[in-house]
């Protein structure tokens with residue numbers, strides 16, 4: 139049976155009334171079919187590589203090739219009809235556990251029992267680090283270095299510790315374009331890591347779940363790393379066309395030996411918490427069920443130690459390495475700036491973003 143123009147128009151109206159978001163993949167299909175049905179095969183210029191969302195839409199439309207307008211209309215109507223029948227009203231009885239937790243401040247800093255805790259708080263984004271969060275962490279570390287606390291902790295809210303750099307940071311281009319974004323990224327990265335290198339008090343990572351990218355590499359700059367047995371440690375830099383940062387090109391080979399470090403930093407081997415502990419990146423692993431209780435009890439006990447003795451001991455331990463670490467950080471940041479401008483990196487980020495493009 140042929141699809142009439144009216145069927146098509148009705149389907150277009152129906153899409154606007156869908157009770158549930160059909161997801162990006164379906165929206166991309168609908169977009170492509172709509173364009174094909176109304177304008178025919180794609181013959182507009184391909185958007186630039188950095189115009190991630192429009193490029194994704196263009197790719198989807200272009201992929202329909204020479205499909206006729208009539209066939210595209212039919213496919214559009216069929217797709218909408220399948221969505222309408224599967225779409226249900228959200229139940230008012232949705233259990234609280236199934237609802238997304240509310241997101242407020244992306245960083246929450248608290249001070250209690252001699253411990254200043256810096257908590258990454260974007261659980262719905264797996265605590266990915268936005269540009270603002272790097273600035274906020276720097277400010278929080280600077281404040282913690284001068285406050286009354288003895289120990290400083292970095293941890294995450296929700297099921298993840300941190301999914302690394304927020305890849306959408308790359309889409310916030312200023313008038314200076316990509317070059318400017320890479321230049322300011324280099325400076326921010328260097329400042330962020332310098333701050334960790336120079337941090338004067340015991341710095342503890344409470345790794346409450348999987349850790350990715352920069353949240354893993356900087357662990358080599360922490361004094362102690364406690365992890366739940368649910369945590370994993372993943373540095374997929376090559377997959378992203380990027381290169382190691384956080385001084386990991388120096389600290390990882392030193393901590394675990396060069397071939398184990400290469401397996402992580404070059405090939406992106408993901409480690410379990412136990413493996414990371416065996417390699418010396420993690421201090422101790424705790425069962426997930428008792429993780430929070432055991433770790434915080436331990437930290438509270440440590441926070442009663444004399445703060446000046448802790449500072450001075452840390453200073454001696456770190457002193458031999460500081461100059462080297464700053465030099466490594468500067469070089470890694472500069473290399474990354476080049477990487478961010480590479481096709482390999484841009485394509486990898488475009489591919490991640492295209493999977494989540496909002497249409």
Ligand SMILES: CCCCCC/C=C/C(=O)SCCNC(=O)CCNC(=O)[C@H](O)C(C)(C)COP(=O)(O)OP(=O)(O)OC[C@H]1O[C@@H](n2cnc3c(N)ncnc32)[C@H](O)[C@@H]1OP(=O)(O)O
Pocket residue numbers: 262263264266267272301302303304305306323324326327350351352353374375378380383494
């Ligand atoms: C000053 C600049 C310094 C930069 C230094 C260089 C740093 C480099 C790095 O850190 S490289 C590592 C970058 N991180 C990643 O590549 C991880 C990307 N994310 C994923 O692979 C996955 O999301 C996951 C494995 C972390 C979790 O998968 P899953 O459990 O299936 O959850 P979702 O994918 O559905 O994620 C939920 C929600 O969060 C968004 N999200 C997760 N991680 C990131 C991220 N790193 N950047 C941006 N957004 C992220 C994801 O898109 C989902 O969002 P949505 O619900 O679709 O809106």
